[in-house]
Amino acid sequence: MSQKDILSHHTFRKSLTILRSASYYIVKSKKLLVGTSILSSLILIAIFEPLINGVRLGGLQSSAIGYFPRLQMPSLNHPLGTDHFGRDVFAMLITGIKNSLIVGFLVGFVAISVALVVSLFAAYKGGAIDNLLNSFTNVILILPSWAIAAAAVAYIQRLDLTLVALIIASFAWAGPARQIRSQVLSLKSRPYIDLAKMVGERDSQIIFFEILPNILPYIIVGFSYAVIGGILAETGLRLIGLGAAEIMTLGLLVHIFMTSGLIIQGYYHFIIGPVISLILIFISLNLINIGLDELFNPRLKKVTGE
Amino acid sequence: MFSQHSGIQRYIIRKVVSYIVVLFLSFTAVFFILRLIPGNPIRAYVYMLRSRYGFEPIGDRTIQMFEEMFGLNEDVFSQYLIFLRRLLFEFNLGPSFMAFPTPAQELIARHLPWTIILLSVTTLLSWFIGLILGVIVGWKRGTRFDNFFFTFSLIFSQVPYYIVAVILLLLFAYIFPILPSRGAYAASLTLFDINFIISAIQHAFLPALSIILVSMTGWLISTRALVITIVGEDYLQYALAKGLSNSRIFTRYILRNTLLPQTTGLAISLGFIVTGAFLVEWIFVYPGIGALFVNAIGLLDFNVIQGIIMLTMFTVLTANLIMDLIYPLIDPRVALT
Numbered sequence: 001m002s003q004k005d006i007l008s009h010h011t012f013r014k015s016l017t018i019l020r021s022a023s024y025y026i027v028k029s030k031k032l033l034v035g036t037s038i039l040s041s042l043i044l045i046a047i048f049e050p051l052i053n054g055v056r057l058g059g060l061q062s063s064a065i066g067y068f069p070r071l072q073m074p075s076l077n078h079p080l081g082t083d084h085f086g087r088d089v090f091a092m093l094i095t096g097i098k099n100s101l102i103v104g105f106l107v108g109f110v111a112i113s114v115a116l117v118v119s120l121f122a123a124y125k126g127g128a129i130d131n132l133l134n135s136f137t138n139v140i141l142i143l144p145s146w147a148i149a150a151a152a153v154a155y156i157q158r159l160d161l162t163l164v165a166l167i168i169a170s171f172a173w174a175g176p177a178r179q180i181r182s183q184v185l186s187l188k189s190r191p192y193i194d195l196a197k198m199v200g201e202r203d204s205q206i207i208f209f210e211i212l213p214n215i216l217p218y219i220i221v222g223f224s225y226a227v228i229g230g231i232l233a234e235t236g237l238r239l240i241g242l243g244a245a246e247i248m249t250l251g252l253l254v255h256i257f258m259t260s261g262l263i264i265q266g267y268y269h270f271i272i273g274p275v276i277s278l279i280l281i282f283i284s285l286n287l288i289n290i291g292l293d294e295l296f297n298p299r300l301k302k303v304t305g306e
Numbered sequence: 307m308f309s310q311h312s313g314i315q316r317y318i319i320r321k322v323v324s325y326i327v328v329l330f331l332s333f334t335a336v337f338f339i340l341r342l343i344p345g346n347p348i349r350a351y352v353y354m355l356r357s358r359y360g361f362e363p364i365g366d367r368t369i370q371m372f373e374e375m376f377g378l379n380e381d382v383f384s385q386y387l388i389f390l391r392r393l394l395f396e397f398n399l400g401p402s403f404m405a406f407p408t409p410a411q412e413l414i415a416r417h418l419p420w421t422i423i424l425l426s427v428t429t430l431l432s433w434f435i436g437l438i439l440g441v442i443v444g445w446k447r448g449t450r451f452d453n454f455f456f457t458f459s460l461i462f463s464q465v466p467y468y469i470v471a472v473i474l475l476l477l478f479a480y481i482f483p484i485l486p487s488r489g490a491y492a493a494s495l496t497l498f499d500i501n502f503i504i505s506a507i508q509h510a511f512l513p514a515l516s517i518i519l520v521s522m523t524g525w526l527i528s529t530r531a532l533v534i535t536i537v538g539e540d541y542l543q544y545a546l547a548k549g550l551s552n553s554r555i556f557t558r559y560i561l562r563n564t565l566l567p568q569t570t571g572l573a574i575s576l577g578f579i580v581t582g583a584f585l586v587e588w589i590f591v592y593p594g595i596g597a598l599f600v601n602a603i604g605l606l607d608f609n610v611i612q613g614i615i616m617l618t619m620f621t622v623l624t625a626n627l628i629m630d631l632i633y634p635l636i637d638p639r640v641a642l643t
Contacts (some may be wrong), residue, residue, distance in 0.1 A: 142332045150599075156343065236468065238587065275469060
C-alpha cells in the first residue's frame with residue numbers, strides 16, 4: 001500500500017465514522033433531533049413542491065393570476081383559500097417555502113466556499129495575502145450588508161433567485177471566514193501539524209487531511225448561520241417589495257398580505273402559513289446550531305450547563 | 307506613573323487613528339460599491355419613473371443638465387473627490403430626488419429623532435430585562451423557571467424582529483384592535499402636550515415590543531452564561547462558605563460582576579440604534595430612518611440611500627470608539643497591552 005492509498009483509506013474510514021457519529025449525535029441531542037426533523041420535513045415539502053403543485057394546479061405556475069375564484073375562504077379544494085388575484089394560497093405557500101430554502105442554501109454554499117478559500121488557505125499560508133484578505137474581511141463585516149443588498153436589488157432590475165442569493169452571499173461570507181480563520185490559526189501551531197510537516201506531507205495534504213477535518217464543526221455551524229442570514233435577508237428584501245413579483249418566496253407572501261388590503265379586509269388565514277413556515281425555518285436552523293455548538297464546543301456545554 | 311500615563315495616551319491615539327482609517331475605508335468601500343449599479347443614479351431614477359408611470363416626464367436635455375449638476379458626467383474618481391469634499395467641508399450629502407431639492411441630510415435629520423427614541427428605549431429596556439432575567443435564571447439554574455426562560459430564549463433568539471412585528475400587528479391592531487397599527491402619533495394632535503405623549507407611546511408600543519421580545523433573549527442567554535461561570539469561581543465559593551446571605555451574594559457578587567461585561571455589550575449595541583429595526587419601522591409605518599430608507603429604496607433616491615448607509619456605519623464605528631475610550635477607565639489593564 002502506498003502512502004496515498006493509506007491516506008485515502010484513512011479518509012474513507014474517517015468519513016464513515018463522521019456519518020455514523022452524526023446520526024448518533026442527532027438521536028442523542030434533543031435539540032439536534034427536533035431541529036433536523038423540522039428542517040427535513042420543510043425540505044421534503046420543497047422537493048415535492050413541483051409534484052404537489054403540478055397535480056393540484058395542472059401544470060400552472062402558483063403565481064399565475066386569475067385561475068380560481070377570488071378571495072375564497074379555506075376549503076377542501078383550497079386548504080388556505082385564495083387571494084385577491086384568484087391564486088391558491090397553499091400552492092403559493094409551498095412554492096414560497098421551496099424558493100426561500102433555495103435562496104438560503106445557495107447563500108450558505110457560496111458564503112462558506114468563499115469563506116473557506118479566503119480563510120483556510122490564506123490563514124494557513126500567512127503572509128501579505130493573508131493580511132490583505134483579513135483586512136478585507138474586517139471591512140466587509142463593518143458594512144451594513146442588508147442595506148447595501150437592498151440598494152443593489154433595487155437598482156439591478158430582472159433579478160432571479162440565484163442573483164439575489166449571490167448579492168446576499170457577497171457579504172455573508174465574512175462572518176464564517178473570520179471564525180474559520182481563528183480556528184486555522186490556532187490549529188496550525190499545534191505539534192501534530194509540525195509532525196505532519198516533518199513526515200513530509202505537502203501543504204495541500206496538511207490542509208485537507210489534518211486541518212479540514214478538525215474545523216468541520218465550525219464549517220457546518222458557519223454554513224447554517226449563513227443559511228439563516230440568507231433567508232433573513234431575502235425575506236426582508238421581498239417584504240419591502242423588492243424583486244420579481246412572479247418569483248414566490250415567503251417574504252413576498254408576507255408583503256402581499258401587508259400591502260394588498262387583505263389584512264384590512266380581515267383575511268387573516270392568508271398570513272398564517274408564511275409566518276409559521278418562516279418561524280419554523282429559523283427555529284430549526286437555530287436548534288441545529290445550538291445542538292452542534294454544545295456537542296463540539298465543550299466549554300460552551302459547560303457554560304449552558306446541559 | 308509616567309510610563310503608565312504615556313501608555314494610555316498611546317492607547318487613545320492608536321484607537322482614534324484606527325477609527326479614522328476604518329471610517330475612511332468603509333465610506334470609500336460603500337461609495338464604490340454603490341457606483342457599481344448600472345447606468346447612473348439620475349438615469350436609473352428617470353427609467354423608474356418612465357416604466358412605473360408610463361410617460362416621459364423628463365427629456366434627455368434635462369437629464370444631462372441634472373447629471374452635470376450632480377457631477378455625474380465626470381469619471382468615478384473625481385466624483386469620489388467631489389463627494390468627499392462636500393461631505394467633509396459642507397456636511398452635504400447632495401439633494402434628495404423624491405423631495406428635490408431638499409438636501410438628503412435634512413430629510414434624514416427629520417426622521418432621525420423617531421428612530422433614536424424608539425431604539426434607545428428598546429435597547430435599554432431589552433438590556434435591562436434580559437440582564438435581570440438572565441441573572442435570576444443563572445442563579446436558579448436547573449429550576450423550572452430557568453428551563454422555561456432559557457429554552458424560550460434559545461429557540462427564539464434567531465427569529466427576526468419583523469416576523470414578531472407582523473404577528474403583533476395582526477394580533478393587537480387587527481384581530482383585537484386595542485393599539486394603533488401605523489404612524490408615530492395620532493394625526494389630529496399637533497401640539498406637544500400630554501395627549502401627544504400618550505399617543506406617541508401607544509403608537510410606539512407594538513414596534514417596541516417586537517424588538518424587545520427578540521433582543522431580550524440574546525441578553526438573557528449571555529448573562530446566564532456569565533452568571534454560571536461566576537458561580538463556579540473560587541471567590542464566590544468562599545463567600546458562600548463564609549455564610550454570606552443570599553441577597554448579599556446576589557447583589558454584591560453576581561450582579562456586580564455581570565454588570566461590567568454586559569455594559570460593554572450595551573454600549574456596542576447602542577451603536578446599532580440607527581440600523582436596528584428598518585423593517586419593523588416599515589411594517590408599522592413609523593416615520594423613522596428605516597421607513598425613510600425603504601421609501602428611498604422604492605423611489606431609487608440615491609443620495610438618501612447612500613447617506614443612510616453611511617450614517618449607520620458612522621454610528622456603529624463611533625459607538626465602538628467611545629466604548630474603546632471609556633474602557634480603560636473601567637479596566638486599566640487594556641491600555642497597557
